[in-house]
Amino acid sequence: MKAxxxxxALAAGLMAGVATGATAQQKNVTIGVSIPAATHGWTGGVxxxxxxxxxxxxxxxxGLKVIVKTSPDGAAxxxxxxxxxxxxxxxxxxLPFNSDELTNPMREIKKRGTFxxxxxxxxxxxxxxxxYVAGNNPEFGRVAGKYFVxxxxxxxxxxxxxxxxxxxxxxxTNFEKALxxxxxxxxxxxxxxxxxxxxxxxxxxxxxxxxxxxxVWASDDDMxxxxxxxxRQAKREDIKFVLGGAGMKDIVKRVMDGDKMTPANVSxxxxxxxxxxxxxxxxxxxxxxxxxxxxxxxxxITKDNAxxxxxxxxxx
Amino acid sequence: xxxxxxxxxAEKRKFAIDMRALSPFIALIVLIIAGALINPDFLxxxxxxxxxxxxxxxxxxAVGATFVIAGGGLDLSVGSMAALIAGVMILTLNNLGGxxxxxxxxxxxxAIALGAACGLANGLIVTFGRIEPFIVTLGTMGxxxxxxxxxxxxxxxxxxxxxxxxxxxxxYFGSIFGIPYPIIAFLVVAAIGALILYRTSFGRHVVALGxxxxxxxxxxxxxxxxxxxxxxxxxICVGIAVLVYVPRLGSATPTTGLLWELxxxxxxxxxxxxxxxxxxxxxxxxxxAVILELVANIxxxxxxxxxxxxxxxxxxxxxxxxxxxxxVHRGR
Numbered sequence: 001m002k003a004x005x006x007x008x009a010l011a012a013g014l015m016a017g018v019a020t021g022a023t024a025q026q027k028n029v030t031i032g033v034s035i036p037a038a039t040h041g042w043t044g045g046v047x048x049x050x051x052x053x054x055x056x057x058x059x060x061x062x063g064l065k066v067i068v069k070t071s072p073d074g075a076a077x078x079x080x081x082x083x084x085x086x087x088x089x090x091x092x093x094x095l096p097f098n099s100d101e102l103t104n105p106m107r108e109i110k111k112r113g114t115f116x117x118x119x120x121x122x123x124x125x126x127x128x129x130x131x132y133v134a135g136n137n138p139e140f141g142r143v144a145g146k147y148f149v150x151x152x153x154x155x156x157x158x159x160x161x162x163x164x165x166x167x168x169x170x171x172x173t174n175f176e177k178a179l180x181x182x183x184x185x186x187x188x189x190x191x192x193x194x195x196x197x198x199x200x201x202x203x204x205x206x207x208x209x210x211x212x213x214x215x216v217w218a219s220d221d222d223m224x225x226x227x228x229x230x231x232r233q234a235k236r237e238d239i240k241f242v243l244g245g246a247g248m249k250d251i252v253k254r255v256m257d258g259d260k261m262t263p264a265n266v267s268x269x270x271x272x273x274x275x276x277x278x279x280x281x282x283x284x285x286x287x288x289x290x291x292x293x294x295x296x297x298x299x300x301i302t303k304d305n306a307x308x309x310x311x312x313x314x315x316x
Numbered sequence: 317x318x319x320x321x322x323x324x325x326a327e328k329r330k331f332a333i334d335m336r337a338l339s340p341f342i343a344l345i346v347l348i349i350a351g352a353l354i355n356p357d358f359l360x361x362x363x364x365x366x367x368x369x370x371x372x373x374x375x376x377x378a379v380g381a382t383f384v385i386a387g388g389g390l391d392l393s394v395g396s397m398a399a400l401i402a403g404v405m406i407l408t409l410n411n412l413g414g415x416x417x418x419x420x421x422x423x424x425x426x427a428i429a430l431g432a433a434c435g436l437a438n439g440l441i442v443t444f445g446r447i448e449p450f451i452v453t454l455g456t457m458g459x460x461x462x463x464x465x466x467x468x469x470x471x472x473x474x475x476x477x478x479x480x481x482x483x484x485x486x487x488y489f490g491s492i493f494g495i496p497y498p499i500i501a502f503l504v505v506a507a508i509g510a511l512i513l514y515r516t517s518f519g520r521h522v523v524a525l526g527x528x529x530x531x532x533x534x535x536x537x538x539x540x541x542x543x544x545x546x547x548x549x550x551x552i553c554v555g556i557a558v559l560v561y562v563p564r565l566g567s568a569t570p571t572t573g574l575l576w577e578l579x580x581x582x583x584x585x586x587x588x589x590x591x592x593x594x595x596x597x598x599x600x601x602x603x604x605a606v607i608l609e610l611v612a613n614i615x616x617x618x619x620x621x622x623x624x625x626x627x628x629x630x631x632x633x634x635x636x637x638x639x640x641x642x643x644v645h646r647g648r
Contacts, residue, residue: 038468038469038570041569041570044468044471047469048469161623188616189623191623193571194571195574197564197572200565201612201613204370205616208357208360208362208363209355209357225565233489250474315468315471316471
């Protein structure tokens with residue numbers, strides 16, 4: 001019966017919300033969640049928020065069951081998806097390792113009538129996904145760039161890139177676009193792999209190479225921590241601030257406390273998995289239309305709003 | 317006739333080996349000159365001290381790797397092992413909670429002990445399990461890495477006690493007579509390593525084992541014990557490297573020590589140790605580690621290499637450095 005209702009839901013599109021909404025009260029709904037294992041800080045945050053949200057949703061919607069599965073790599077994730085679908089899930093929330101790899105497996109799953117929600121990394125064929133919740137990487141770079149233009153006005157900035165990926169490319173291109181026409185100048189860019197140790201080394205080298213650096217765009221909080229240690233060692237006074245990104249709790253805490261070197265941060269919340277899970281559950285339990293693409297803002301975190309972004313219990 | 321030919325051959329060979337031991341140093345000097353030409357800031361004392369200090373972890377780990385590789389083995393687990401030891405050491409310090417020297421000493425001892433234990437595990441599985449060291453240490457590499465991810469719950473393990481952090485910080489950033497402690501640490505480790513490898517019977521057993529295991533066995537070398545000991549030495553070296561690593565950032569993350577095993581092996585090979593075993597050069601290894609770090613430094617200091625091509629140029633420089641070394645001792 002579950003399956004027939006769902007097929008009907010898919011076929012009828014918007015009207016389906018009403019149909020499932022009416023029957024959902026009596027029946028059980030199972031949502032499978034497939035996410036990367038906690039292999040670095042940000043994915044650690046994703047796992048934490050997925051588990052927290054699973055508990056909250058199960059409490060909030062009677063009859064709802066949420067299964068969270070973590071996978072260490074792309075191949076393992078494809079297997080995990082098989083496991084989940086064999087447990088007859090009504091909906092799948094997936095944060096793919098590599099969206100290209102997962103496009104075909106997801107198409108098969110979709111054909112069987114499962115409701116599909118994709119997070120952060122969209123599938124190659126967007127018609128597969130019923131809901132797409134995306135972080136906004138171009139915006140992430142733009143917001144950071146605007147912060148430099150507004151607060152530094154003019155001066156020399158050094159830039160830290162992450163790992164060569166589309167994410168990194170979108171962030172950096174839009175950062176530079178935001179600086180165009182202002183007095184802020186990028187004097188150096190290097191990859192530091194979103195890694196503290198690498199950022200420490202590159203910053204030491206920047207400090208040796210450039211006699212005057214006004215500010216640093218570390219573009220990531222892990223890298224920002226390495227950068228600040230190198231600045232502290234060199235005892236350089238010319239650097240006014242370091243802007244990281246992603247909203248790591250230690251950094252958000254510093255922003256909250258009004259630390260001069262970390263006056264702000266740009267969010268790229270791992271809790272976007274919670275948004276996706278919430279919207280997916282609502283699809284089954286409310287009459288509101290839920291299908292579509294949700295693009296989350298990359299927000300500028302400052303002293304005023306930092307406490308909304310501070311999760312002391314999260315590992316990230 | 318053979319009587320007249322043989323001695324000259326032997327003499328030639330001896331001379332060639334000397335050049336081979338010297339060639340990493342020549343490559344180092346060439347690199348320093350190149351760096352100075354590319355950017356005058358390269359030759360400032362602070363830059364050079366930074367670079368040599370940074371190479372300390374890899375240098376110390378690579379001294380251990382020199383033993384393992386000279387003995388015909390291989391250890392791929394050192395990077396993960398370093399991350400695990402750093403994580404456990406910080407958790408130990410956090411749980412003890414104190415901000416005094418005593419607490420710190422317990423943490424340091426725990427790190428060394430864990431290093432030795434990890435090395436012992438590698439060594440025993442290789443010798444008693446009779447499994448290829450490549451496979452064994454690939455396995456333990458995954459195990460150590462996962463353990464640190466598990467301990468950190470995917471996040472970061474950070475030293476919580478601020479006083480302790482400040483007390484410990486000078487171990488990386490402090491110096492005596494202008495020489496940073498990490499440099500002193502790796503010089504001491506290398507000196508002890510050289511002493512063991514060149515001046516003890518154990519050291520000669522390691523080299524004998526690496527050049528021909530069967531001959532070594534028939535000559536009465538206690539193969540299993542010597543081999544296991546090389547892995548324990550490697551483990552202890554990783555422990556010492558962690559002691560210098562932790563005070564730098566005061567934290568361990570799941571990406572700590574990523575690919576250090578490759579850097580350590582590269583340093584060993586640049587230094588003139590044979591990857592197939594039988595030749596070990598501790599001082600060459602240390603120079604190899606410094607060369608690796610220098611190349612990365614020169615890349616950032618240069619203005620004409622696009623950040624997209626840094627890896628390619630780095631790779632090319634390392635290969636050219638090796639070719640220069642070869643031509644130096646082939647040309648004589």
